[in-house]
Amino acid sequence: MKGRKIFGGKTQGEILATKDDISFFGGCDPETGIIVEKGHQLEGQSISSKVLVFPTGKGSTVGSYVLYALSKAGKAPLAIINKSTDPIVAVGCIISEIPAVDQIDIDQLKTGQKVKIDADNGVISIL
Numbered sequence: 001m002k003g004r005k006i007f008g009g010k011t012q013g014e015i016l017a018t019k020d021d022i023s024f025f026g027g028c029d030p031e032t033g034i035i036v037e038k039g040h041q042l043e044g045q046s047i048s049s050k051v052l053v054f055p056t057g058k059g060s061t062v063g064s065y066v067l068y069a070l071s072k073a074g075k076a077p078l079a080i081i082n083k084s085t086d087p088i089v090a091v092g093c094i095i096s097e098i099p100a101v102d103q104i105d106i107d108q109l110k111t112g113q114k115v116k117i118d119a120d121n122g123v124i125s126i127l
Contacts, residue, residue, distance in 0.1 A: 001104055001124040006085045009099030012116040012127065013078040016050035017109050018042045023059030024066035024092065033075030051117065052077035053109045057089035067092030079117045081106065081124060 018041040022028065027037035033048035048070075057063060067089070070076040076098055080089065085102040093100040099119035109115070114127040 001108065003081075003101040003104040003122045003124065005119050005122045006080075006082075006090050006100035006102055007093040007098060008120040009079070009097070010116075010118050010120065011051075011078045011099055012114065013049065013051045015053050015109055015111055015113045015115055016042065016045065016047060016077075017053035017106065017111045020054065021056050021058040022052075022054050022089075023057065024063035024070075024088070025060040027059065028066060028070070030066045030069035031073055031075070033070055033073075033077075046075075047077045048075040050077050051079045051081060051115055053081045053106050055083045055106065057082075057086040059088070061088055061091075063088045064092035064095065067098065068096045071096035071098065079119065081109065081115075081117070 035042040079099040082102040
């Protein structure tokens with residue numbers, strides 16, 4: 001799959017996917033990487049060391065700093081794949097150096113799949 005580079009880098013790992021948008025501020029515990037938003041499809045699950053797939057971000061601009069805090073705590077996702085990356089998630093990925101790609105048909109990506117990400121070229125490969 002070919003998308004648009006938000007922040008470069010190469011990695012591979014297991015997908016954690018949701019159809020719900022994610023608010024990092026108030027929706028994700030920055031110390032544990034666990035989604036805490038009530039009623040969210042990923043509530044109670046950790047995004048740490050996963051390739052996080054979701055449509056787009058939502059919520060406060062402080063969400064960028066939550067991604068940074070996750071990175072500093074060693075609890076950040078390996079990479080982020082979006083249908084459409086909003087500015088909050090984009091800034092969070094850039095300051096945290098998390099590879100990120102958008103303009104991807106995320107309906108093709110499922111939790112548990114293994115993927116290789118070449119964010120430098122916007123390429124996602126299912127392994």
